[in-house]
Amino acid sequence: GSFYEKDGLLESSSFDIEKIDCIEKKILPVYPLTKGLKQMKLRKLICAAMDQWIGTVDSELPKPILEKYHLLTKRDVLLSMHTPRTLDDVAKGKHSLIFEECFSLQMAIGMRSLQKRGRLPLTQGESDQQSAIPSVVSELSLLQKKLHRCLPFELTVDQKRVITEITQDLEREEPMARLIQGDVGSGKTLVAFFSCLKIIEQGGQVALLAPTELLARQHADTAARLLAPIGIRLAFLTGNVKSEGRAYLLEALVAGEINLVVGTHALFSKSVRYHDLRLVIID
Template sequence: MAYVRALKTSITELSGVGPATKAGYAELGIATYSDLLLLSPRTWEDRSEVHPLGLVQDSQMANTLVEVLSHSYFGLKSGKKRTLKIIVRDVSGLGDGRLSLLCFGRNFLERTIKVGRIYYLYGSVKDNRGELQCSQFELYPATEDGDFPKQFGRILPIYPLRGSLSQRLIRANIKAVLASVDTFAEELTATMRDRYHLMTTDQAIRAYHFPPSLEVLQKARRTLALTELFYLQLVARRHKSLVQRNAKTGPSIPTKLELKCIEGLPFSLTADQIASLKEIREDLDSEMPMNRLLQGDVGSGKTLVAWISALHVLSQGAQVAFMAPTELLARQHAESAAALLQDLGIRLAFLTGSVKNKERRLLLEAIKEGEVDIVIGTHALFSAEVAFKNLRYVIIDEQHRFGVEQRLALLEKAQVPDLLLMTATPIPRTLSLTVFGNLNVSTLKTMPAG
């Protein structure tokens, strides 16, 4: 019996996980069996019902049995730029129809997909001037009596991908991890499960990745969601009961760094930005660690408020970590920070899963020795190898895209951290209190001029 969050075995123990796959997983913040099981699918493909060619429309998924009618080529008459086209017709008995399979870069399928044979087809259909076409598809041989093979009828998870990762590999790795554990330890009480009609943790984590039906999937998602909220409440209570630090006496006033940054801006801050900075500054100087949500529409100036507030902490000799959900977004934030802060003498670093080898080792050492003031990155920031000398302030952009465990892993790298969460998704005060406990909220309603 094992807890889902206690499986610390490295993913490199899994079949097919070499250096390239490990790097892809690292970009998703995955290093252990636990990380892999807590990877949320983007969606699920329902292959449990037949969708014949005669009934599918443009951009819909075909899920049916087909017979191969012919092979042909289009494009150049000879050479590698020819593309194989396979014509198939529906033989599911639930609807007629024909489809052209466009095999870009897969001309070898002429040797494996035989004319006259029956296959199970799953693919996205496009209507091109009255001709149904499909370039992204899966084909599996039908059974000897021409029926659906075992691949039909499943509900398959679709995971986020990075690097060389593929859906097939991630599914195989997750299956291997699930098979390695006889039973997962229960994380909720029987009273909670009965009250909210939940599954056991063991049932939920297995059905979440490989559900037997959509109904079971919804129950598994509900169970894991409530489990995450349960842990979030524990984190909130723990945050509130942390040892108090020495509070700054007197009113909280902007530091010289903050004033110099604000004075150098080619525009004036909005009233909401000024008010939010005052609220954040008072939190940063209080005896209790800050736990604040900064919300506002895209373009309202949330990131600028975050950078200016970071200067308040840097003036006290501490470090700041800024985490974004994707490498592209993290890079954009790093560029904006460099434009705004480098002339002030602030030492910035950019850390994601794509930073490799010697460069990565040198960067990690600089962070550990306190030679970096602000570290900007993705999930890589909460990996075990990242250590700070004096992390005091954690800023998380688009916080809803990170799980509780991910946020907690980053917070645990500091003794008494201040936390600022940013989101463009409005969260009502009552909901924020229900979900986040003692979270305070600042809102940017006014858009900057221009």
């Protein structure tokens, strides 16, 4: 049952009584109940169902996945949840169940993405070939090449690969949704700027959203240093932009005079309208 301490004593208003010799040295599950249903009765019903059907339960995850990540089969997961021998069994079962749910969710998202694109999954050979991109310069657009020539350093292999993949995605008809993951200072912002240039060259606008004004200002300063010299028209918009400057900025956005606007959530307030917004980057 449910117990709590009050004035140094344990109190409870809802509990069941079981013989100690029946439950000694056992770990018993505690289920949520409805009115009129007792824990002991529900345990017996579940045990009866387990005895009858546990042999028919198949694992949804492939065997190589189970072995690689040291996961329990679906049968063992159910046993560890309802009739555990140790608390370690419970932890392993819970971990395996969470993994399976996340795996199924990601598979569904991946399949839906492939269906939208009308593409089949890559074979291992095709995947290896794609990941072995030696250079990105020959595949860049005109503005991207200008930025690349202005850099005082060479792009990393990972940056080249991701820029190429994003550039290819931006040439497709279906919308792109990507997550760029990397350590601080690994060059994610530069990859984002290369992506911006592809859209801008196609005549679209880009909005770069940062969670704080400080970070938005940093991105705006970086954009001014790297993109303004190659002719990109920039703007900075937060809730603190004064009314006069804000009115001019909003008019320029609607007229298409601004290529890239950097700011906070003010970028998507009701008063902000775009001429042709095609790419949103969220940091």
